Amino acid sequence: MFTQCLIVVVVILLVLVRWKPNKFVKLHEKLGNDFMYFPIIGNAFSFAGNNEDRMTTLIKATLQCYKREHNAISLWLGPMFIVILSSTDLAYVVLKSALNKNFIHKFAKDLTGNGTVFASAHIWHRRRKILVPSFAPRYVKQFIAVFEAQNKTLVENFKSHVGKGNFACWDAVYSYALDSVCETMFGMNVDLQRQPDHPFFKAFDEFVRNGVSRIFQPWYYSDSFYKLMPVFRRQEQMKKIIHAFLDDIICTKKKQIEEKGGNESETKNPRNTKLNFKTFLELMIENSKDDAYTLEELREETIVQLVAASDTTAAWICTTLLLFCKHTDVQERVYREIIDVIGDSNNPLTSKDLLKLKYTRAVINESLRLYPPVPFINRYCTEDLELPSGITLPKGTNAVINIWGIQHNPLYWGEDANVFNPDRFMSKQIPKAFIPFSYGIRNCIGRQYGMLSLTTVLVSLLRQYRFTPATGFTFDENNPLRLSFDLISKHIDRYPIQIEYRKLRDINEVAK
Known part of the structure; x- marks a missing residue:
């Protein structure tokens, strides 16, 4: 059976390759x-x-783009014709005009279904209208309290590594990001930070890594052939764990909302405190009331938010901490700004406070520029x-x-483009070539969410620790x-750092 399927796949690929459309061949002759x-x-x-090898190859593709007239190259992955664009002007046109994500959607659909980020354009249009109001600033800024509460656990988890040598911080930060997303999504603290071996945590990470590998292996493009492979069976096992975990939370939360008549402020979370914000789940249900989301659709959007917010935020935080270790002068300048603007009190943070941290924001942007968590995105013409x-x-x-x-x-960035220099972003105008959240109407709607999460983390950690x-x-x-290309770019060694306590005398010196 396996041999027969393999023969069929090879024959199909041979036919497709033999009959490459002439329009693709001509463009490939020009770009190559x-x-x-x-x-x-x-x-x-x-x-x-x-x-990691694939990320290295993609970076090599980038260098090839720089040497070519159009800042672009073309290549074939089996029968699939791909053009890689490294020019701002070309990218802007494509991102404004092409809204479909063809082959990425095919593989992402295994986990996310028709979730917004990877969905075809006609599905995306409807769901985007429902999601956009949920990310309005008046809602997102209320999540600062959630970020702060989760930060306390992260700060506590870091404490056991102070002065203990090298510490790979990815798992701790990733579980923080998942906890934060789950609480803002459901109003429930699932407490993954204290459960590093939680089945959901492990299943989610493994599923994403295996899914990315399929993109670069044309022999797995055929669903019939792929389903015969051990990796498919493993993916199905991981998907069952993920879906069961999320379905349980969604159903529990929907029941709570119904019992309280939609009054979310009366619902208590595991900290036994009343929630003073509307969760993303409640907002999605509320904003889709004229075209109500099914349980499957709610699960799809939940998974998309988990992928989009947790992995990217965690990579963003970890990369910034690594850059702090390398550039201790930048780290101290951010710390001084935090003390100067906010102080070292335990008063709750506000969005107004965080917006005053201009140099901190410049550092965050430069971290995003050098190491964008999502380094490549796809559009289908x-x-x-x-x-x-x-x-x-x-x-x-x-x-x-x-x-x-x-x-x-x-x-766009000069000959020092590979140098970490936050002062690039100290002017009010963000450069046109800075697009870590994509561009156009299908851009990432979670920019403010991510910025607030990362900024509160940096404030909490730098008040307590120095990173070396x-x-x-x-x-x-x-x-x-x-870096490893696991849908997002992650450091292969999971971000090794060392941690020291900050001393009281540091605060006194800054105050002088």
Whole structure:
């Protein structure tokens, strides 16, 4: 049976490769790439290996883009024609005009279904209208209290690593991000920070990693063939754990809302305190009342928010901590700003306080520029799309917007583009080539949420700790971080740092 399926897949690929549309062939002759090409699989061999190898290859693709006239290259993954764009002008046109995410949606759908981030355009339109009001500033800023409460657990978890040498901080920060998302989503503290071996935590992480690997392996593009593989059975096991965990929470929360007549402020969370904000789940239910979400749709949107908010926020926080270790002068300047603007009191943080931290925000932006958590995004052209450089992307093209390449491109950032320099963002105007949250009407709606989460974390951690480089671990512009492409970019060694306590005399010196 397996042999027969393999033969069928090979035959299909041979037919598709043999009959490549001439419009793709012509554009490929104009753009091309420097990777090895093989019959049937195209350039896929260059993306073989683990997820770190794939990230390395994608960065090599970026360097190839810089050398070409259009700041773009084209390649074949089996029968799939892909154009990688590393120019701001080209990216803006594609992001404004092409709203579908074809092949990424195919593989993401295994977990997220028709969740907003990866959904086809016609589904995305309806759900985006429901989600946008949920991310209004008046709601998001109320989550600062949740972030602060979860920060206390994170600060406590870091305490056991003070003065103990190298500490890989990814798991601690990732569980913080998941806890924060779950509480803002459901109003329930699932307390993953105190349960590092929670089945959901492990299943979620593994499912995402395995899902990304499929993107670069054309022999897994056929669902019939993929379902015969052990990895598919493993993915199904992980999906059952994820769905069971979320369905239980969603049903429990819906029941609470119904029992309280929709008055969320009367519901208590596990800390035995009344919630003074509307959760994302409640807002989704409320905003979809004219076209009510089903349980499946609520689960899909919940999973998307977990993927979009937890992984990206955690990578963002961890990367910034690593940069603090490398650039201790920047770390101390941020700390001084926090003390100067907010002080060292235990008074609750406010959005007004956080907005005053201008240099801290510049540091966060520069961290995002150098190491964007989502370095590449995909768009599918449903019609011919003419670009400013003079090339036309034919209908059926998979365009990859190279956020990594645009944000490292010397054309926009100068010859020191690979250097960490937060002062780039001290002016009021954000550079056009800064697009970590994408661009256009299908951009990321969680920007403010992520900024508030990260800023409150930095305030809480820097008030208590100083971060120093891990022993034996160095990186700079000529020796960048080793990253793995797991849907988002993550450090291969899970972000090693060392932690010290801040002394009272530090605060007194700043006060002088």
